[in-house]
Amino acid sequence: MISYAFHRHLRGFIKPASYFLILLLTYYLGYLSAVPKNPPSDTPLHHYSATTTANPLPLPTQPQSSDHYQFQTRCTDPIPPELTRQTILHRIFNGTSPYLGFPQPHIKPLLRQKRIKGWGSNGAVFKNLIHKVRPTTIIEIGTFLGASAIHMAELTRELGLNTQILCIDDFRGWPSLPNQFRDIKMVNGNSMLMYQFMQNVIEVNATESITFLPFSTGSTLERLCEWGVFADLIEVDAGHDFHSAWSDINRAYKLLRPGGVIFGHDYFTVADNRGVRRAVNMFARVNGLRVKPDGQHWVLGSF
Numbered sequence: 126m127i128s129y130a131f132h133r134h135l136r137g138f139i140k141p142a143s144y145f146l147i148l149l150l151t152y153y154l155g156y157l158s159a160v161p162k163n164p165p166s167d168t169p170l171h172h173y174s175a176t177t178t179a180n181p182l183p184l185p186t187q188p189q190s191s192d193h194y195q196f197q198t199r200c201t202d203p204i205p206p207e208l209t210r211q212t213i214l215h216r217i218f219n220g221t222s223p224y225l226g227f228p229q230p231h232i233k234p235l236l237r238q239k240r241i242k243g244w245g246s247n248g249a250v251f252k253n254l255i256h257k258v259r260p261t262t263i264i265e266i267g268t269f270l271g272a273s274a275i276h277m278a279e280l281t282r283e284l285g286l287n288t289q290i291l292c293i294d295d296f297r298g299w300p301s302l303p304n305q306f307r308d309i310k311m312v313n314g315n316s317m318l319m320y321q322f323m324q325n326v327i328e329v330n331a332t333e334s335i336t337f338l339p340f341s342t343g344s345t346l347e348r349l350c351e352w353g354v355f356a357d358l359i360e361v362d363a364g365h366d367f368h369s370a371w372s373d374i375n376r377a378y379k380l381l382r383p384g385g386v387i388f389g390h391d392y393f394t395v396a397d398n399r400g401v402r403r404a405v406n407m408f409a410r411v412n413g414l415r416v417k418p419d420g421q422h423w424v425l426g427s428f
């Protein structure tokens with residue numbers, strides 16, 4: 126209102142051309158002051174309460190708007206790993222195991238006793254990293270029918286570790302899933318994917334070590350950061366387009382305990398112009414990390 130009145134007052138004695146120039150100049154100055162000079166980024170690997178710092182690395186192909194580098198930066202101090210399971214049960218499932226009373230009688234006939242299908246879910250990378258890190262908490266981002274989660278549960282069990290595996294998946298799959306997996310039933314438009322995953326976990330006796338968070342990756346990772354739920358090993362295998370992968374990796378990295386490792390699937394896939402690979406490489410560049418391929422997977426670290 127004030128600026129409108131001011132301009133109207135000016136118009137009485139300034140020629141239209143100079144009026145236009147003043148407007149342009151004001152706009153340009155405003156634009157300059159709105160563009161931040163250094164993109165903020167997190168310091169790597171021991172950073173759960175780190176604040177943002179200027180990036181010391183040269184960024185050869187730095188995008189014009191640095192806003193895309195900004196994600197929530199502060200997480201709550203980490204809770205002890207032995208409280209991970211009860212924290213999730215309390216925060217999400219009102220304190221009771223979601224496996225209790227499963228499957229309800231009307232669901233049972235819709236499920237197969239065991240139906241597992243994965244992609245590179247038994248790759249050597251899982252064994253390599255679990256033997257190296259000996260994790261107490263694993264976060265898996267993208268679970269589907271549980272192939273990789275169950276494989277990790279078996280590996281940690283073999284090592285005698287008491288590992289909690291948190292699986293984040295909205296269990297919606299993707300729009301062509303019902304056509305591709307006709308044996309996964311649908312009831313009133315609701316895919317039984319989550320129930321079949323649960324059935325698989327029950328079938329391998331892993332309900333004590335595998336817990337799931339059936340929501341979108343973005344909102345769930347933000348919440349884990351707020352709750353102080355951290356992990357020693359994080360696997361990223363949800364959306365494979367650049368923007369999904371970029372967002373998942375940035376949010377997940379904040380949840381790594383010191384010495385932890387983040388890795389993920391499909392470093393070599395050509396989907397979305399190699400979306401996963403672009404996201405991983407860009408994240409490594411911005412944070413001064415290196416990418417080590419392992420089979421079809423990528424592993425990030427400061428090796």
Ligand SMILES: C[S@@+](CC[C@H](N)C(=O)[O-])C[C@H]1O[C@@H](n2cnc3c(N)ncnc32)[C@H](O)[C@@H]1O
Binds near residue numbers: 242267268343362364
């Ligand atoms: C490739 S599958 C995971 C496969 C699994 N890691 C394995 O090895 O068997 C990808 C999964 O990510 C989930 N997903 C994709 N985008 C998601 C999002 N934004 N939020 C939650 N889940 C998502 C899908 O529902 C799907 O089950």
Ligand SMILES: *[C@@H]1O[C@H](CO)[C@@H](O)[C@H](O)[C@H]1NC(C)=O
Binds near residue numbers: 219220
């Ligand atoms: C949550 O659990 C309490 C008891 O532990 C129960 O009284 C309450 O009804 C439950 N809420 C829901 C939504 O199930």
Ligand SMILES: *[C@@H]1O[C@H](CO)[C@@H](O)[C@H](O)[C@H]1NC(C)=O
Binds near residue numbers: 328329330
């Ligand atoms: C799970 O436990 C049941 C009963 O204790 C046992 O019969 C079955 O072999 C176990 N399955 C696996 C995959 O360990």
